[in-house]
Amino acid sequence: xxxxxxxxxxxxxxxxxxxxxxxxxxFTRPYISQLENNVVDISLSTFIEWCTMFEINPMEIFNEKxxx
Numbered sequence: 150x151x152x153x154x155x156x157x158x159x160x161x162x163x164x165x166x167x168x169x170x171x172x173x174x175x176f177t178r179p180y181i182s183q184l185e186n187n188v189v190d191i192s193l194s195t196f197i198e199w200c201t202m203f204e205i206n207p208m209e210i211f212n213e214k215x216x217x
Contacts, residue, residue: 153187155196158210160185163203174199 160170160181167185168178183189200207 151187152190152196153185155210156181156184156191159196159199159203159205162205162210174202 160167163170165173167181171178171181174181180189184191197207200210
């Protein structure tokens with residue numbers, strides 16, 4: 150499964166733009182766009198690290214039934 154949808158979901162839960170999200174993580178906006186569009190991928194451990202940083206439970210993102 151591609152990680153782009155999970156990165157997008159995390160970003161939308163934080164209510165940040167791609168630019169603001171990238172800045173907080175120390176990356177560029179184009180890189181976040183590439184992640185969200187499945188051009189590049191991230192490891193599960195990095196994704197969980199990001200969730201922790203934003204105080205979001207990864208299970209909230211992985212459980213798509215909760216998505217509105």
